[in-house]
Amino acid sequence: MADHLTLDFCEVHLYDNYMVVTVNTGENISLEYHHVLQGIADTHFKDTPFVYITHRINSYSVDPSVYAETSKIKNLVGFCVVSKNYMAKSAAKIEQLFLDKPFEIFDTLPEAIEWSKTITK
Incomplete structure (x- = not known):
């Protein structure tokens, strides 16, 4: 069973080895939001990959500076974007350049979850 959180800017679902975040329309993910999400991850995952x-x-x-901070999270072993939207996928390809972690792009959530299982073993 997943833990579910509703924040002002997103929905967060937490599982044993991955988290799924759905950001609200029109938001700008800044360092402030990054720190909120990192705090949730730190509390939930502790040292678990x-x-x-x-x-x-x-x-x-x-904000591209978020990726430099995200790269510093020691137990974060991968990052992925799930979207069927061409523009979102194009943006994700650029974002890959800023993150120093394995980064994948998938069409469906089940594909992303399967990938997460392969790299958290």
């Missing part, structure tokens, strides 16, 4: 899955069903932006 995990994957961050962003389910991009809404349109929003990400």
Whole structure:
């Protein structure tokens, strides 16, 4: 069973080895929001390796400086974007350049979850 959190800017679902975040339409993910999400991950996962899955069903932006901070999370072993939207996938390809962790792009959430299981073993 997953833990579920509703924040002002997103929905978070926490599982044993991954978290799924769905950001609200029109948000800008800043360092402030990053620190909120990192705090949740630190509390939930502690030292357990995990994957961050962003389910991009809404349109929003990400401050590129967030990725430098995200790369510093020691137990974050992978990051992936789930979207069928061409523009969201194009943005994710650029975002890959800023993150120093394995980064994948998938069409469906089940694909992302399967990938997360392979790298958290």
